[in-house]
Amino acid sequence: xxxxxxxxxxxxxxxxxxxxxxxxxxxxxxxxxxxxxxxxxxxxxxxxxxxxxxxxxxxxxxxxxxxxxxxxxxxxxxxxxxxxxxxxxxxxxxxxxxxxxxxxxxxxxxxxxxxxxxxxxxxxxxxxxxxxxxxxxxxxxxxxxxxxxxxxxxxxxxxxxxxxxxxxxxxxxxxxxxxxxxxxxxxxxxxxxxxxxxxxxxxxxxxxxxxxxxxxxxxxxxxxxxxxxxxxxxxxxxxxxxxxxxxxxxxxxxxxxxxxxxxxxxxxxxxxxxxxxxxxxxxxxxxxxxxxxxxxxxxxxxxxxxxxxxxxxxxxxxxxxxxxxxxxxx
Amino acid sequence: xxxxxxxxxxxxxxxxxxxxxxxxxxxxxxxxxxxxxxxxxxxxxxxxxxxxxxxxxxxxxxxxxxxxxxxxxxxxxxxxxxxxxxxxxxxxxxxxxxxxxxxxxxxxxxxxxxxxxxxxxxxxxxxxxxxxxxxxxxxxxxxxxxxxxxxxxxxxxxxxxxxxxxxxxxxxxxxxxxxxxxxxxxx
Ligand code: SF4
Ligand code: SF4
Numbered sequence: 001x002x003x004x005x006x007x008x009x010x011x012x013x014x015x016x017x018x019x020x021x022x023x024x025x026x027x028x029x030x031x032x033x034x035x036x037x038x039x040x041x042x043x044x045x046x047x048x049x050x051x052x053x054x055x056x057x058x059x060x061x062x063x064x065x066x067x068x069x070x071x072x073x074x075x076x077x078x079x080x081x082x083x084x085x086x087x088x089x090x091x092x093x094x095x096x097x098x099x100x101x102x103x104x105x106x107x108x109x110x111x112x113x114x115x116x117x118x119x120x121x122x123x124x125x126x127x128x129x130x131x132x133x134x135x136x137x138x139x140x141x142x143x144x145x146x147x148x149x150x151x152x153x154x155x156x157x158x159x160x161x162x163x164x165x166x167x168x169x170x171x172x173x174x175x176x177x178x179x180x181x182x183x184x185x186x187x188x189x190x191x192x193x194x195x196x197x198x199x200x201x202x203x204x205x206x207x208x209x210x211x212x213x214x215x216x217x218x219x220x221x222x223x224x225x226x227x228x229x230x231x232x233x234x235x236x237x238x239x240x241x242x243x244x245x246x247x248x249x250x251x252x253x254x255x256x257x258x259x260x261x262x263x264x265x266x267x268x269x270x271x272x273x274x275x276x277x278x279x280x281x282x283x284x285x286x287x288x289x290x291x292x293x294x295x296x297x298x299x300x301x302x303x304x305x306x307x308x309x310x311x312x313x314x315x316x317x318x319x320x321x322x323x324x325x326x327x328x329x330x
Numbered sequence: 331x332x333x334x335x336x337x338x339x340x341x342x343x344x345x346x347x348x349x350x351x352x353x354x355x356x357x358x359x360x361x362x363x364x365x366x367x368x369x370x371x372x373x374x375x376x377x378x379x380x381x382x383x384x385x386x387x388x389x390x391x392x393x394x395x396x397x398x399x400x401x402x403x404x405x406x407x408x409x410x411x412x413x414x415x416x417x418x419x420x421x422x423x424x425x426x427x428x429x430x431x432x433x434x435x436x437x438x439x440x441x442x443x444x445x446x447x448x449x450x451x452x453x454x455x456x457x458x459x460x461x462x463x464x465x466x467x468x469x470x471x472x473x474x475x476x477x478x479x480x481x482x483x484x485x486x487x488x489x490x491x492x493x494x495x496x497x498x499x500x501x502x503x504x505x506x507x508x509x510x511x512x513x514x515x516x517x
Contacts, residue, residue, distance in 0.1 A: 040358045043368045294354040 018095050026248040027057035033289045040293035069237035074144035084239045087135030087246035091253055094128040097121035098256045099183045121182035133159040136221055140231030151230025155221035161307040162211035168315030169204035172322040173261050186265030193264035200318045202262045204311050213250050217295040255284035378456035383439045385457045389481035397451035400427040404443035404452050412436035435468035449488040453481040
């Protein structure tokens, strides 16, 4: 009985910590993005609210909460209301399987630093990231607005094609780690991170992950200049903010899974594991922001061509080569 | 097939593309370490050039009297019709505006009124930041527009140069010839 209680308690603590950290990070990720984008463009970014603009996320949150939440005529209310929650929810759920540190023993009990240490973690992440598409596609479709619809369609098509490349890029990782468990995958990189042993898979992963997060240069579902704001044109107030929470949580999630799959998780010399993990997790969003400042948006057909004609064949080839090397016993 | 012939082209294309992408990343990276060029506006107010076109004032001549003679030229030239007034004659015999009104909510700060004014009365100042909560507050009356100085031309006095009787008798304005005695030029 006490065992179960302790288990539940540990679980609750883990969930609370993860949720708080992720939400806090997401809020400050927005500030970081605005600040960094500003500096990339030789300006300051927000610096008025609090010292260095550090209270800006609070001001933004308050503003979003107080904004009128408009539900246009002609939308399908239920779907319209649920769509943003799907995006944010799918991103948040995925953190359940991301490990944040090595397993340690406390009071003679084995404690993992992951909310659920499942053996199919990789598949769970895939399933959830495909679910997020529904938020975008449904949000666009139900808005009763042609631009939203176009955005939703683009989102769906883009995510379906890049999901494939993403999956193919992770197969070699699973092959080399001989497990789908995320903790095991991290431990397989104790000596060398997969980014070095699988550079091609890493490149494919980064490109398709960029497309999965719907960020520049793959932000076609949003495409301000052509589609106003794409799938979230009709959203306002907190519901609109929820899409963005989803996007930024997704960036952090992407950082975490990149760290887990390719950068060796918490492994690293000298510094404590949690610091290494934090550095790696934050490096990816910074890179995403840097990308946003640097690259133009791809055209829709280019996006599809890169995905199907380039990334998917390369990914398949990479699997074959990895398989050959593994069976040869190297 | 000419697959072989294409390969170097493909490789070059790939390298070109990679170089292009790397170049744009490098460009943004160098920007990251530059000092932002932003002027922190409310903390730092850029000194405006004296002829910058901002809020409008009505100036006075050196003797402290109103310059405006209510000639309606500014009102007539104003492209958005935001100046209105009514003329009257003051106790000293000078024409002046009984009331004078500028609707700054409509003014486009083109400066045409200043160019049209024969007495240099109406002038634009460099002050550009005057915000209001209510749009009616942008309607400035004569009292709001009149200032105590001569603006950009502090020494100019219209009535020293022109203006019948009210300023100086005939022939006594600056640079004016004596009035011709018409009888003296009879044949
Ligand atoms: S600046 Fe132009 S728009 Fe404004 S009052 Fe003068 S003439 Fe009219
Ligand atoms: S043009 Fe000058 S003198 Fe004439 S009405 Fe306007 S401000 Fe007065």
